[in-house]
Amino acid sequence: MGRLLFNPGPTEVREEVLKAQVKPMISHRGKEFQTLYEGIIEKTKRVLNTKNHVVIFTSSATGVMEGTIRNCVKERALGTACGSFSERWFKLVGECDKEGDVISVEWGQAIKPEMIDEKLKTGKYDTILVTYNETSTGVLNPIPEIGEVMKKYPDVIFAVDAVSAMVGAPLKIEEWGIDVVFASVQKCFALPPGLTVTVISEKAYERAKTVKGRGHYFDFVAYIKKYEESKETPATPAVSLLYAIDFQLDRILNEGIENRIKKHQEMSKISQEWAIKREFGMFPEKGYWSPTVSVINNPKGYSIPDLNKQLEAKGYRIANGYGKLKDITFRIGHMGDLTPQETKGLFEAIDEIWGLK
């Protein structure tokens, strides 16, 4: 029996998308590749409604989290930690041998714009790192409101991790003043892992040109220049995955980005209503519940590994809580190509297993 993957990444990949990878190999130096890659860049710009530079890195998002720091941070970065992935991003600042400070809130709380304003007022920072959707806690941080604050600081690079949000939650890159934003494709793009879609503003590109020690594999300047010169990438790309993203971008354009975002909202509503009705409760602070991943409290201490064993037989899989939230919460990733109908089916199966009806 097939199984629907309700993990908050990797998420369900449809068979036709998997099959799109299976095409004859081509050289990444030549016309055929250039046409493929240029098509992908142009479609990504249409899907994301942006005129900024687009790069598809052959890497999961962690590589680009590191790359963003290496390319953008000149003197000092400001991190914003509200869960495991945002904590990791700030940790990379030190690991890249750069200086920085961090705003930290309790897991489950959101980063508020005034917290950022307070810090940026000091004039100490040239880059801020914000996680749009914190996948470990299910918090969607208020990026549009943070973008309003950022208008007061035009010299600061606004970098956003949209790993579990891009093409699942609203994203207005230029309107919100975002300079770098990226997402690995095993989340809302519903593709096999291995690529990271990255959007870089002119301001971030100009900044990168002035930063020393950008490294090689994630050098934004090298990627943008190579694309402008030849529509190619500096190093060997994952051509089979590019076939898949090319196919999937067409599917997303056909579906319509607004419809896709609406579908994610519907799926999150189904999860949230279930959690409330069954008296589990949502883990994150009210008002910041994610449209792509629901982190649900587990007050009765149900075993999630046991649940998954039984769900498996019914054709589903979900995820346990992340890190320190393991066993006290569980996570439903309702993203990508999954549908509201399938989400309802999942909760019916959970009800049946736990005898909740």
Ligand SMILES: Cc1ncc(COP(=O)(O)O)c(C=O)c1O
């Ligand atoms: C919000 C967020 N940021 C970063 C990452 C790391 O991305 P990757 O596993 O693609 O390197 C993840 C992975 O789940 C994530 O959810």
